[in-house]
Amino acid sequence: MPPQYLRIPGPTPLPDAVRKAGSEQMVGHRGPEFMELVKRCSEGMNPYFRTASDVMILTSSGTGGLEAAVVTFLSPGDPVLTVSIGNFGERFAQIARAYGADVTMLEFDWGQAADAQAVRAAIREMVAGGRTPVAVQVTYNETSTGVTNPLPSLAEVIRAEAPDTLILVDGVSAVGAIPMEMDAWDLDVVVTGAQKAWMVPPGLAMVAASPRAWAAADAATMPRFYFDLVRHRDALPKGQTPWTPAVGLFFQLDAALRLMEAEGREAIYARHAACGAAARAGLAAMGFELFADPDNASDTVTSALVPDGADWSALNDEFRVRGLQLAGGQGKMKGRLLRIGHLGDVTVDDIVTAIEIIEQGALAIGLPVEPAAGPAAARRAGEGA
Amino acid sequence: MPPQYLRIPGPTPLPDAVRKAGSEQMVGHRGPEFMELVKRCSEGMNPYFRTASDVMILTSSGTGGLEAAVVTFLSPGDPVLTVSIGNFGERFAQIARAYGADVTMLEFDWGQAADAQAVRAAIREMVAGGRTPVAVQVTYNETSTGVTNPLPSLAEVIRAEAPDTLILVDGVSAVGAIPMEMDAWDLDVVVTGAQKAWMVPPGLAMVAASPRAWAAADAATMPRFYFDLVRHRDALPKGQTPWTPAVGLFFQLDAALRLMEAEGREAIYARHAACGAAARAGLAAMGFELFADPDNASDTVTSALVPDGADWSALNDEFRVRGLQLAGGQGKMKGRLLRIGHLGDVTVDDIVTAIEIIEQGALAIGLPVEPAAGPAAARRAGEGA
Numbered sequence: 001m002p003p004q005y006l007r008i009p010g011p012t013p014l015p016d017a018v019r020k021a022g023s024e025q026m027v028g029h030r031g032p033e034f035m036e037l038v039k040r041c042s043e044g045m046n047p048y049f050r051t052a053s054d055v056m057i058l059t060s061s062g063t064g065g066l067e068a069a070v071v072t073f074l075s076p077g078d079p080v081l082t083v084s085i086g087n088f089g090e091r092f093a094q095i096a097r098a099y100g101a102d103v104t105m106l107e108f109d110w111g112q113a114a115d116a117q118a119v120r121a122a123i124r125e126m127v128a129g130g131r132t133p134v135a136v137q138v139t140y141n142e143t144s145t146g147v148t149n150p151l152p153s154l155a156e157v158i159r160a161e162a163p164d165t166l167i168l169v170d171g172v173s174a175v176g177a178i179p180m181e182m183d184a185w186d187l188d189v190v191v192t193g194a195q196k197a198w199m200v201p202p203g204l205a206m207v208a209a210s211p212r213a214w215a216a217a218d219a220a221t222m223p224r225f226y227f228d229l230v231r232h233r234d235a236l237p238k239g240q241t242p243w244t245p246a247v248g249l250f251f252q253l254d255a256a257l258r259l260m261e262a263e264g265r266e267a268i269y270a271r272h273a274a275c276g277a278a279a280r281a282g283l284a285a286m287g288f289e290l291f292a293d294p295d296n297a298s299d300t301v302t303s304a305l306v307p308d309g310a311d312w313s314a315l316n317d318e319f320r321v322r323g324l325q326l327a328g329g330q331g332k333m334k335g336r337l338l339r340i341g342h343l344g345d346v347t348v349d350d351i352v353t354a355i356e357i358i359e360q361g362a363l364a365i366g367l368p369v370e371p372a373a374g375p376a377a378a379r380r381a382g383e384g385a
Numbered sequence: 386m387p388p389q390y391l392r393i394p395g396p397t398p399l400p401d402a403v404r405k406a407g408s409e410q411m412v413g414h415r416g417p418e419f420m421e422l423v424k425r426c427s428e429g430m431n432p433y434f435r436t437a438s439d440v441m442i443l444t445s446s447g448t449g450g451l452e453a454a455v456v457t458f459l460s461p462g463d464p465v466l467t468v469s470i471g472n473f474g475e476r477f478a479q480i481a482r483a484y485g486a487d488v489t490m491l492e493f494d495w496g497q498a499a500d501a502q503a504v505r506a507a508i509r510e511m512v513a514g515g516r517t518p519v520a521v522q523v524t525y526n527e528t529s530t531g532v533t534n535p536l537p538s539l540a541e542v543i544r545a546e547a548p549d550t551l552i553l554v555d556g557v558s559a560v561g562a563i564p565m566e567m568d569a570w571d572l573d574v575v576v577t578g579a580q581k582a583w584m585v586p587p588g589l590a591m592v593a594a595s596p597r598a599w600a601a602a603d604a605a606t607m608p609r610f611y612f613d614l615v616r617h618r619d620a621l622p623k624g625q626t627p628w629t630p631a632v633g634l635f636f637q638l639d640a641a642l643r644l645m646e647a648e649g650r651e652a653i654y655a656r657h658a659a660c661g662a663a664a665r666a667g668l669a670a671m672g673f674e675l676f677a678d679p680d681n682a683s684d685t686v687t688s689a690l691v692p693d694g695a696d697w698s699a700l701n702d703e704f705r706v707r708g709l710q711l712a713g714g715q716g717k718m719k720g721r722l723l724r725i726g727h728l729g730d731v732t733v734d735d736i737v738t739a740i741e742i743i744e745q746g747a748l749a750i751g752l753p754v755e756p757a758a759g760p761a762a763a764r765r766a767g768e769g770a
Binding site: 004006008010011012013014019020022023024025026027028029030031059060061062063064067094095098099100193195201202203222223224225226227243244245246247248249252320325327 | 389391393395396397398399404405407408409410411412413414415416444445446447448449452479480483484485578580586587588607608609610611612628629630631632633634637705710712
């Protein structure tokens with residue numbers, strides 16, 4: 001097997017220290033060592049959420065974290081506005097609907113970011129109709145399209161139009177890789193997942209909630225048990241989780257947080273911005289049509305259209321035999337997109353390598369790609385960013 | 386730090402091969418390698434569930450598996466009988482209640498098993514009252530008390546009195562360690578968890594469901610999303626999971642299942658029976674009062690009363706400084722029990738070591754223990770079993 005280049009938007013590659021931590025022996029999850037570990041992991045994430053609230057760690061995928069954000073704070077029948085720009089926006093709405101929320105969808109074309117004025121209009125219409133949203137669901141970074149929403153301006157509009165609404169943010173593929181200011185932007189619930197920026201295998205969802213959210217939890221009546229964040233909040237000061245946690249993943253998260261602290265938050269964000277610039281420039285120079293609106297292109301995942309006449313599956317086979325694991329399209333873009341993940345343990349060199357293999361794969365299926373243009377452009381953009 | 390002896394009923398110690406698998410690099414969870422891994426892990430568990438149904442693997446603790454068993458198959462208002470013999474029986478009922486089931490509790494004294502005739506009477510009373518149970522919740526092995534229910538005879542009575550009821554079984558600390566015959570006993574949903582007999586860190590719940598259960602799922606109306614087993618069932622033939630799975634834990638489960646297959650199911654069960662006999666004999670010979678009814682004492686966890694006048698916390702400190710991690714009491718038995726876990730990667734030698742340390746700890750706080758009696762009795766019972 002050739003060297004493997006895992007360039008999907010999660011799970012992301014594990015640094016050596018994180019791999020090593022995965023082989024640690026178990027300890028009791030009610031014992032003193034683990035209690036300290038829980039607290040250290042939770043506190044270690046505050047600088048990336050930028051919140052004074054506690055960060056809770058659930059044993060589930062990111063989707064479980066989104067479910068927790070819904071069921072802990074809402075009641076059946078609650079009007080909810082979902083601002084959707086892709087597959088994960090739709091999923092967030094599906095969760096709310098599954099639990100009986102009265103969901104209004106505000107959908108934007110895939111590849112585009114949400115427009116703040118359209119969000120304003122949607123909320124005004126709901127308010128005028130007597131359906132003031134109890135919550136607004138927003139995706140920070142839409143993994144399926146490679147678009148990052150202008151979250152600060154969206155949050156500002158939402159708060160202005162509906163001061164008491166809960167702003168629930170899917171930050172799964174964003175937090176820890178691009179700037180997040182949970183408190184300053186006045187967000188109420190922010191969710192992320194271990195296998196993204198955090199460089200940890202999947203299985204942990206991290207969630208923080210504002211005082212406004214906790215006040216709502218008391219009266220919220222959606223049924224909840226495993227994903228009841230109140231139980232998580234109450235267990236955390238004791239260094240515990242309400243149910244048996246994924247102990248091994250906590251060891252790995254601890255190791256990853258040490259690496260992140262050593263690198264520094266601003267350096268991490270700059271590295272992701274450089275990788276994003278490199279990926280976009282490399283694909284564009286090869287002649288791929290970038291799918292995301294350039295003004296809102298994501299620095300954690302880049303998407304491009306599969307060229308007309310090319311078959312995604314055949315193209316992907318060429319990548320795979322060369323060791324490159326990319327992601328394809330999701331939902332209605334299945335078979336029509338290629339997506340490069342660049343979050344977590346990734347450098348501009350890694351992106352240049354990925355672009356080189358994409359070039360080889362494209363040439364192998366006969367696409368008209370100018371040799372060497374992509375990698376050179378990726379290198380220039382990544383180093384200039 | 387002295388050598389550590391992790392003798393709690395989960396997480397259980399990891400064999401070397403399972404630790405090693407924990408350090409593997411990530412792969413894409415939609416790629417061909419992982420698809421094969423999912424199928425291999427699922428099929429590798431059938432011999433321990435003893436079912437022709439598929440074993441689904443969820444990313445959650447065992448409690449999440451119990452929630453899946455409730456929300457996938459039941460509707461709000463459904464009459465449910467919960468046969469409870471301890472803390473986890475109560476939890477199973479709490480989950481059903483949280484989602485609106487109309488739960489009737491049939492509780493037995495902690496330390497006792499459920500009585501089949503009392504179960505029969507409870508069902509008859511529900512049927513006579515027009516509340517035929519849609520489901521009966523039963524704990525196979527009650528971790529909080531160290532009691533194993535006589536599941537075949539309970540299932541027989543339940544099926545005789547309510548032929549269409551769904552028998553939902555919490556097998557978390559049982560399956561893979563003691564005999565389970567899901568199909569022969571006509572059980573409908575069986576749940577277990579990675580960190581028990583399976584020798585894997587916590588974070589995976591495994592669930593199998595009968596054709597009778599799947600038929601009920603179509604009409605079931607409890608809200609469900611993350612724990613919707615229908616989505617898991619439909620994804621499994623493609624080697625997928627509906628949400629991003631805990632990839633690293635699948636690597637570890639795969640390694641553990643290979644060890645289990647090499648040892649052989651009957652040998653595994655015999656080893657657990659020997660460890661159970663050793664633990665009970667050792668504690669009794671030291672003068673500890675065993676908590677579980679001897680006829681139904683568990684072969685995966687042994688409980689004994691903290692002697693009158695002794696303080697659990699002080700006693701536990703003596704164990705901990707000697708490297709022994711035991712569990713205490715849960716729920717209403719908090720501070721009143723000590724529990725030795727002996728499931729997964731455990732031998733009679735390990736139990737003798739634990740009994741030796743318990744003896745040292747007991748002597749250290751001044752309990753009147755006859756020196757050397759416990760370890761000798763444990764050895765004899767373990768080797769004679």
